Amino acid sequence: MSEICYSSDDPGIRILLIGRYGSGQSSSGNTILGEKRFKVKKHETEICEGKTQIGEKRVHVINSPDLLDPDLSEEKLEELKGQLVSRCSAGLSAVLLTVPLEQHVQNEEEILDYIKGLLGPEVQKYMMVLFTRGDELEDLDEPQTIEEYLQSKDHADLQRLVTECGGKFHCFSNKKHVEGQVERLLQKIEEMMMKNRGRFTMEQMKRSGSNRDPPVNLCFTSQQHNNHNFRPISEVVSTHKEELNTALKSLLEKRQHKENIKGEFEKTLQHINSQAEHTERQIKQQFEKLHQFLRDEEEATITALREEEEQKKQIMKEKLEEMNRHISALSHTIKDTEEMMKASDVCFLKEFPVSMERVQISSQPDPQTPSGALIHVPRYLGNLPFRVWKKMQDIVQNNDRGTDCTLLSSKTSPRSVLDRRTI
Ligand SMILES: Nc1nc2c(ncn2[C@@H]2O[C@H](COP(=O)(O)OP(=O)(O)O)[C@@H](O)[C@H]2O)c(=O)[nH]1
Ligand SMILES: [Mg+2]
Numbered sequence: 001m002s003e004i005c006y007s008s009d010d011p012g013i014r015i016l017l018i019g020r021y022g023s024g025q026s027s028s029g030n031t032i033l034g035e036k037r038f039k040v041k042k043h044e045t046e047i048c049e050g051k052t053q054i055g056e057k058r059v060h061v062i063n064s065p066d067l068l069d070p071d072l073s074e075e076k077l078e079e080l081k082g083q084l085v086s087r088c089s090a091g092l093s094a095v096l097l098t099v100p101l102e103q104h105v106q107n108e109e110e111i112l113d114y115i116k117g118l119l120g121p122e123v124q125k126y127m128m129v130l131f132t133r134g135d136e137l138e139d140l141d142e143p144q145t146i147e148e149y150l151q152s153k154d155h156a157d158l159q160r161l162v163t164e165c166g167g168k169f170h171c172f173s174n175k176k177h178v179e180g181q182v183e184r185l186l187q188k189i190e191e192m193m194m195k196n197r198g199r200f201t202m203e204q205m206k207r208s209g210s211n212r213d214p215p216v217n218l219c220f221t222s223q224q225h226n227n228h229n230f231r232p233i234s235e236v237v238s239t240h241k242e243e244l245n246t247a248l249k250s251l252l253e254k255r256q257h258k259e260n261i262k263g264e265f266e267k268t269l270q271h272i273n274s275q276a277e278h279t280e281r282q283i284k285q286q287f288e289k290l291h292q293f294l295r296d297e298e299e300a301t302i303t304a305l306r307e308e309e310e311q312k313k314q315i316m317k318e319k320l321e322e323m324n325r326h327i328s329a330l331s332h333t334i335k336d337t338e339e340m341m342k343a344s345d346v347c348f349l350k351e352f353p354v355s356m357e358r359v360q361i362s363s364q365p366d367p368q369t370p371s372g373a374l375i376h377v378p379r380y381l382g383n384l385p386f387r388v389w390k391k392m393q394d395i396v397q398n399n400d401r402g403t404d405c406t407l408l409s410s411k412t413s414p415r416s417v418l419d420r421r422t423i
Pocket of ligand 1: 134
């Protein structure tokens with residue numbers, strides 16, 4: 001079997017599109033071909049192909065269905081695998097894995113592994129990530145280039161896919177015409193082919209063992225194996241061991257990667273525990289401060305009430321004493337006047353002017369009940385919940401500003417908590 005090389009005589013570019021259903025495979029195929037060759041949004045279960053001429057280059061696109069589609073029966077999958085190997089037998093310039101941006105990576109790594117298992121590990125050198133939905137990068141709050149988007153730590157899963165494909169990627173906007181996006185892709189594919197010294201060939205595919213029957217056991221006389229090459233067992237074994245070793249290395253790396261992620265998860269679990277404990281302690285402290293604030297506020301309000309009660313009771317006691325003095329004076333005057341009435345005429349006449357004067361002096365005006373004698377109840381009860389809430393709000397705001405006007409400071413001096421102006 002002759003190797004298919006990339007040369008100026010043969011400018012054909014053969015592209016295999018792979019990806020999960022809905023990732024933009026058909027749309028990307030259409031963008032490359034410049035026409036609606038593949039049905040978009042169709043749950044495709046057949047391999048489709050399209051060809052076009054772009055400048056000097058003949059471009060051939062093979063659009064494969066989602067090979068990990070759980071709806072595919074085993075027989076259908078076997079049939080598709082056979083067809084795919086046969087369609088790729090003319091060589092491949094690139095295997096493009098379509099990955100939509102702004103969506104979570106799903107089973108893309110498995111798809112890559114599946115294709116490597118089918119076509120052989122050497123196909124990895126021809127793999128490239130083709131991001132779709134590039135137009136959505138422009139719709140972000142701050143538009144980004146694909147390189148900037150990939151650098152974000154949130155997109156480590158996308159970076160991993162790019163690394164799996166040897167760092168090769170391109171980005172398409174299938175919903176929007178972007179000048180030169182296809183030409184730039186073809187240029188990247190040509191550079192990749194140059195680096196790989198040509199296309200991925202049937203020879204490489206056979207080396208991988210994807211050609212089912214192990215050549216070492218083949219019957220030389222079998223018609224089925226006419227034209228096949230045969231190699232010594234030791235050579236085949238050593239090639240296969242090399243391949244298996246590469247696959248093993250990749251498995252070890254994957255396991256290490258998953259162990260690292262597991263470690264991160266365990267750390268997160270511990271962190272959640274200590275976070276919850278710490279937060280519960282703080283909640284209790286904060287509520288204790290609030291309870292203390294309310295207790296202090298109640299104490300200060302009652303203290304103010306007691307003070308007013310004492311003050312007002314004192315005033316009324318003084319008024320009562322004054323009244324007692326008035327009544328006692330009047331009693332004396334009454335008694336003396338009654339005595340006078342019983343006295344002899346000469347005595348009566350003699351004492352009459354003095355007695356009359358005493359009677360007139362005794363009819364002084366009554367002392368009045370002082371204004372504001374009673375306790376000003378609304379001062380304590382009016383809007384009580386609102387006032388307390390407002391004060392609490394001020395303190396909370398002060399705490400927020402970092403001026404730790406701590407509620408506990410009111411403990412030592414309840415008076416300082418009760419703003420006299422509000423009473
Ligand atoms: N905005 C946007 N939508 C895309 C792009 N590529 C594909 N789509 C949409 O993604 C959906 C799936 O596309 P399709 O090509 O059928 O994916 P497939 O199942 O992988 O072949 C369709 O609704 C497409 O219109 C893109 O670059 N930008
Ligand atoms: Mg499709």
